[in-house]
Structures are given as C-alpha cells and as structure tokens.
Amino acid sequence: MEELETVTADSPRTAGARLSFLTYDAFPVGDVRRPVLASWVRSRRRNLPADRIDLPYVSDPDLDQPLTRSADPVIMRLHEHLDGQPISVILTERDGLVLRRLTADTQLSRHLDRVHLAPGFSYSEQFAGTNGIGTALERGGPMHVFGHEHYAEDLEDLACAGVPIKHPISGKTVGAIDLTCWRKDAGSLLIALAKTTADQIRAALLRDCSARQQELVEEYLQAGRRNADMVLAFDGDLLVMNANARRNLDNSDQAAILAHGSEMLTEGRSALAVELPSGSRVRITCRPVPEGVRTNAAVLQVSPRTPGLGVMVVSTNRPPPRPELPGMVGRSGPWLACCRDVDNAYRAGQWIVLSGEAGTGKVALARAAHLQNNPAGALDVLDAAVPVADFAADVEEELADDSVQALVIRHAEKLAAAQLDELIGALYSARERRRSDPPWVALTVTTAGTTEPDLGELLPLFPLTVTVPPLRHHADDIRELVPYFLSQLSRGELRCSPEALHQVLRSAWPGNTAELHRVLKHIVQHRRRTGVIVLGDLPADLQAISRRNLSQLEALERDAIIRSLLDNNGNRREAARALGMSRATIYRKIHDYGIR
Numbered sequence: 001m002e003e004l005e006t007v008t009a010d011s012p013r014t015a016g017a018r019l020s021f022l023t024y025d026a027f028p029v030g031d032v033r034r035p036v037l038a039s040w041v042r043s044r045r046r047n048l049p050a051d052r053i054d055l056p057y058v059s060d061p062d063l064d065q066p067l068t069r070s071a072d073p074v075i076m077r078l079h080e081h082l083d084g085q086p087i088s089v090i091l092t093e094r095d096g097l098v099l100r101r102l103t104a105d106t107q108l109s110r111h112l113d114r115v116h117l118a119p120g121f122s123y124s125e126q127f128a129g130t131n132g133i134g135t136a137l138e139r140g141g142p143m144h145v146f147g148h149e150h151y152a153e154d155l156e157d158l159a160c161a162g163v164p165i166k167h168p169i170s171g172k173t174v175g176a177i178d179l180t181c182w183r184k185d186a187g188s189l190l191i192a193l194a195k196t197t198a199d200q201i202r203a204a205l206l207r208d209c210s211a212r213q214q215e216l217v218e219e220y221l222q223a224g225r226r227n228a229d230m231v232l233a234f235d236g237d238l239l240v241m242n243a244n245a246r247r248n249l250d251n252s253d254q255a256a257i258l259a260h261g262s263e264m265l266t267e268g269r270s271a272l273a274v275e276l277p278s279g280s281r282v283r284i285t286c287r288p289v290p291e292g293v294r295t296n297a298a299v300l301q302v303s304p305r306t307p308g309l310g311v312m313v314v315s316t317n318r319p320p321p322r323p324e325l326p327g328m329v330g331r332s333g334p335w336l337a338c339c340r341d342v343d344n345a346y347r348a349g350q351w352i353v354l355s356g357e358a359g360t361g362k363v364a365l366a367r368a369a370h371l372q373n374n375p376a377g378a379l380d381v382l383d384a385a386v387p388v389a390d391f392a393a394d395v396e397e398e399l400a401d402d403s404v405q406a407l408v409i410r411h412a413e414k415l416a417a418a419q420l421d422e423l424i425g426a427l428y429s430a431r432e433r434r435r436s437d438p439p440w441v442a443l444t445v446t447t448a449g450t451t452e453p454d455l456g457e458l459l460p461l462f463p464l465t466v467t468v469p470p471l472r473h474h475a476d477d478i479r480e481l482v483p484y485f486l487s488q489l490s491r492g493e494l495r496c497s498p499e500a501l502h503q504v505l506r507s508a509w510p511g512n513t514a515e516l517h518r519v520l521k522h523i524v525q526h527r528r529r530t531g532v533i534v535l536g537d538l539p540a541d542l543q544a545i546s547r548r549n550l551s552q553l554e555a556l557e558r559d560a561i562i563r564s565l566l567d568n569n570g571n572r573r574e575a576a577r578a579l580g581m582s583r584a585t586i587y588r589k590i591h592d593y594g595i596r
C-alpha cells in the first residue's frame with residue numbers, strides 16, 4: 001500500500017521523473033511511487049493536458065442525498081476542530097463531483113477556486129489526472145498525492161489525501177472524502193485524518209440508513225397487514241417482498257415493477273396501471289417513505305387488473321434467488337453460478353483464475369467477492385498490461401504488505417514466459433511467508449475466442465478456473481444491467497423505453513458488459529440526461545440489427561462467428577475462411593446478428 005512504499009511521496013526526484021515521463025524520456029522507476037506512476041500512465045492514455053486543469057462543471061449538484069445528510073455533521077465537526085488551519089475538507093460523489101468544500105483559510109480557498117477544486121466540478125481522475133480524490137476513487141482505496149505527483153501542473157503546490165467512502169451495507173463506493181492543504185504543510189497525518197473521517201461518515205451512513213430502513217420495513221409490514229395484495233418495499237440497497245409477490249412475479253416482472261416504482265417516486269405519482277413483461281396487467285400504488293421528502297425508498301402495492309385472475313402468473317415453487325455479490329447485477333443462471341463459484345473460492349481461501357472474454361466482469365467479480373467476505377480489508381489490482389520495470393517485484397512488494405488481504409493480477413495473459421517464472425517465485429514466497437494470514441489472489445485472463453493462454457507452472461497455485469460467461473450467454477441480465485448503469489450514469493434521471501431495450505437485448509455485445517456500459521455512457525453524455533431513451537437514441541449500428549428473435553441454431557451460429565472473429569483479430573476475411581463461409585455471407589450475418 002502507498003503508506004508503506006519505499007519511495008517517499010513527492011521526493012525531490014519526483015519533479016524530474018514527472019518531466020521525463022511527460023517528455024517520454026527514461027527515468028529511474030524508483031523515483032516515483034508505483035500507484036502514482038500507474039495513474040500517470042492512465043492520465044496519459046486519456047490524453048489529459050498536463051499543463052492545465054480542464055474540468056466539467058454542473059451548476060446544481062444534488063446536495064440533498066443520503067451521503068450529504070450523513071456526512072455534513074461529520075465534516076462540519078472536523079472543520080471546526082481544524083480551527084482555521086489551512087486545510088480544506090472536501091466531500092465528493094462517487095464520480096469525483098465535488099459536493100462540499102469547507103476551508104477556513106482565505107488564501108488556500110482562493111487557490112482552490114483557481115484550480116476549480118470547488119463544488120460542481122469533477123475531480124475524477126478521468127478529467128483531473130492523478131490527484132487525491134480521483135486516484136483514490138479509481139483505485140478503490142486511500143491515496144495521498146503530494147506536489148509534483150499530481151499530473152496537472154496547476155496542482156503542484158497542493159497535497160491531497162483522499163479516501164473513498166464505502167456504503168456500510170452494500171459495500172459500494174458512494175463518494176470520497178479529501179483533505180487538501182499546501183504541499184509545504186503536508187505530512188503523513190493528512191491521510192490518517194482522512195481515513196478516520198471516512199470511517200466516521202460510514203458509521204453515520206449506517207446509523208441513518210438503519211433508521212430509514214427500519215421505517216421502510218415498518219411501512220411495508222403495515223401495508224402487508226392491511227390487504228392481501230402483492231407488496232414490495234425498496235430503497236437503494238434493500239428490497240423486500242411478501243410471499244404473494246415472490247410467488248406471482250417472475251424476475252422480469254419484478255424488475256419492471258421496481259423500474260415503474262422508481263419512476264413514480266421521481267415523478268411524484270401515487271398510482272399507475274401498467275402491463276408487465278409477462279403480459280399481466282396490474283395497478284401499482286406507490287407510497288414514498290418517509291412521505292413528503294425526496295427519497296429513494298417506497299412501498300409498492302400491486303393488484304391484478306387482468307379480468308378473472310386472482311393471481312397473475314401461476315408459478316411453481318421456485319427457490320428464492322440466491323444472494324448476489326455486492327454491486328453485481330444479474331440473476332440469470334450462468335451469472336449466478338459464476339458469482340457463487342468466485343464467492344466459494346474466496347471463502348475457502350482458494351486462489352483462482354478468472355477467465356473470459358474482455359469486459360465480462362472478471363475484476364468486478366473478484367472485487368465483489370472480496371467486498372462480500374472481507375469488506376474492511378484492502379484489495380489491490382495490478383495490471384500486467386501496464387508496462388512496469390519489474391512486475392514480479394511489484395507483486396512481491398504488494399503481498400509483503402500485511403494489510404493487503406486480496407490481490408487481483410489483471411491481464412495475466414500479457415506476461416511473457418520469463419515474467420511468469422518470476423511471478424511464480426514471488427507468489428510461492430508470499431504464500432510461505434504469510435502462512436498465518438494468507439492473502440487471496442485472483443488472476444484474470446482475457447481470452448480472445450477459443451485461444452486460452454498457457455499459464456504453465458502457475459496453474460498448481462491456482463487450482464480453480466472460473467470461466468466468466470460472455471454477456472450474450474446471460475443476455476437476460478441486460479434487463480437489469482441497463483437500468484443499473486443508467487441510474488449510475490444519469491443519477492436515475494434517464495430510463496430506457498421497452499423498444500430500445502428490446503433492441504439492446506438483440507445485440508451480440510462482443511465487448512460484453514464493458515461495451516454495454518460504454519454505449520450507455522455515450523448516450524448519456526451526448527444525447528440525453530433526463531427522460532426516456534428511445535430507439536432513435538441508440539447508435540446507428542444497434543438500430544440496424546434485425547428485430548426478430550434468434551432460434552437456438554442461429555444463436556449458435558452467431559457465437560461461432562464471434563469466436564472466429566476474436567480468434568482472427570477481427571479480420572472478417574480470415575474469420576469467414578476459418579468457418580468455411582463466403583465473405584459476403586459473413587458480412588450479412590455480422591449485420592443481422594448485431595455483431596459490432
């Protein structure tokens with residue numbers, strides 16, 4: 001972890017290393033801390049300017065939300081205790097958008113205004129480059145960035161210590177706390193203070209959340225007692241439903257009802273008649289909890305409107321859905337099986353290989369299993385695709401840190417044979433040394449088509465390989481992923497029309513969940529921020545896919561084409577030749593099957 005790094009933060013050599021890095025000159029890797037270097041690489045890949053700061057701005061950040069309600073008293077108290085010292089206390093959303101800034105010192109305050117470290121601006125790493133807020137959020141753990149470690153020159157007089165705030169129940173990151181001061185005044189206590197503040201905000205969130213959820217459950221129980229309807233209660237983290245609802249609503253009907261419920265909350269509607277995906281017609285009444293304030297919690301009562309139907313869908317006694325891993329959306333069989341395997345491996349302390357096509361969620365799964373089982377422990381991710389001087393040494397260093405409880409080695413397929421040998425040595429010695437408190441290690445391997453990389457001697461250390469299914473093999477989960485991503489990207493102000501969703505479901509998504517996320521992000525950024533996504537909002541190639549449903553044989557053929565394209569680096573001519581198809585046929589099928 002960064003606190004134990006052998007390289008000192010912003011040592012005199014850092015400025016030289018930064019300059020060499022920006023001018024593509026060589027410099028001793030030891031002159032800059034590893035997480036900072038990794039962040040510089042990411043900032044450069046994003047083509048960020050290093051000589052100035054250029055950030056997006058929203059004029060009315062949402063200040064009436066659970067995070068601010070719980071965090072405000074904590075940061076106010078800290079601000080008072082700081083008693084006029086030149087330290088700024090900053091609260092951001094999970095995407096780095098600054099919500100609050102408390103600064104007693106006028107000079108520091110003016111400087112922060114100049115570099116736009118102020119409410120409404122986003123200090124996400126993707127816009128601001130390496131900095132305490134964005135880089136902590138990007139890494140999912142505490143991070144201090146001092147002076148010349150910042151990517152943008154404008155920030156070199158500052159020191160910031162950022163800590164992501166994880167929701168105490170869902171484990172999801174809901175924001176970040178950051179302490180910023182002049183570089184010359186900074187010390188190691190800054191990060192310690194930021195961590196304590198994040199802990200206090202977490203505790204406040206838990207208190208507020210328990211009180212709110214208790215009220216929600218009481219309202220739900222009362223509604224259930226009053227009548228025999230189907231009753232559901234939900235907020236951002238909790239979903240409960242009575243036996244009647246569980247028996248009669250299948251997964252897609254439940255998802256549709258929840259989507260309508262959220263919309264009714266946003267629009268302030270109390271009743272709605274709708275047709276569900278199963279074809280049943282129902283009336284939904286929505287009661288916000290607590291009433292009269294902006295809330296994301298409600299109790300829904302659902303009564304059937306289909307004539308003659310006492311209940312809507314007759315279903316067998318299905319087992320209740322298994323608990324999901326935190327933040328992992330999807331309830332289809334292949335996806336849940338995969339979540340279960342990773343979770344079981346984590347519990348058993350078994351090191352695993354997560355293998356699958358790009359963007360299927362391998363790292364996300366490892367993170368979720370860690371969060372589920374060891375939310376307080378640190379997890380780090382080392383990416384073998386990012387060039388470093390000595391990857392095995394980085395792994396060894398990471399595992400030498402007893403606070404690292406889990407390590408994900410991403411893109412293991414990128415390691416050359418010699419690097420693999422060194423990595424094996426590093427892993428064996430870490431396992432030996434930390435016998436009493438062994439860390440959990442997961443390797444992710446991004447496969448292209450049918451080609452599995454040869455991990456050779458590594459495999460004895462990783463007895464279990466879990467294959468993460470491509471999105472097209474659990475396409476049903478798209479129904480949940482789309483609203484989930486949209487709520488993250490548009491703060492719940494945008495939803496997808498049934499026609500557009502149908503078309504999204506029909507695409508083959510060769511870039512998997514990551515691609516789905518990218519496409520939705522593009523729509524949110526470029527087209528609409530509120531309202532409903534209609535067919536015309538989708539990228540042209542998505543709109544062009546034929547709208548009929550595929551037979552099983554066609555689905556198999558689509559899969560074979562995708563695998564062949566992946567095996568042949570996207571070369572259509574080679575892919576067609578491998579499949580014994582003419583080029584004209586493969587072109588037509590790529591278009592028909594929505595392979596992009």
Ligand SMILES: Nc1ncnc2c1ncn2[C@@H]1O[C@H](COP(=O)(O)OP(=O)(O)OP(=O)(O)O)[C@@H](O)[C@H]1O
Binds near residue numbers: 361445
């Ligand atoms: N079931 C899911 N629920 C929510 N988010 C998901 C899910 N699956 C994937 N994601 C999201 O999709 C994106 C891609 O996931 P991730 O980076 O874990 O993929 P990966 O398989 O490790 O990718 P690569 O092979 O390129 O390294 C992430 O933003 C992740 O959070």
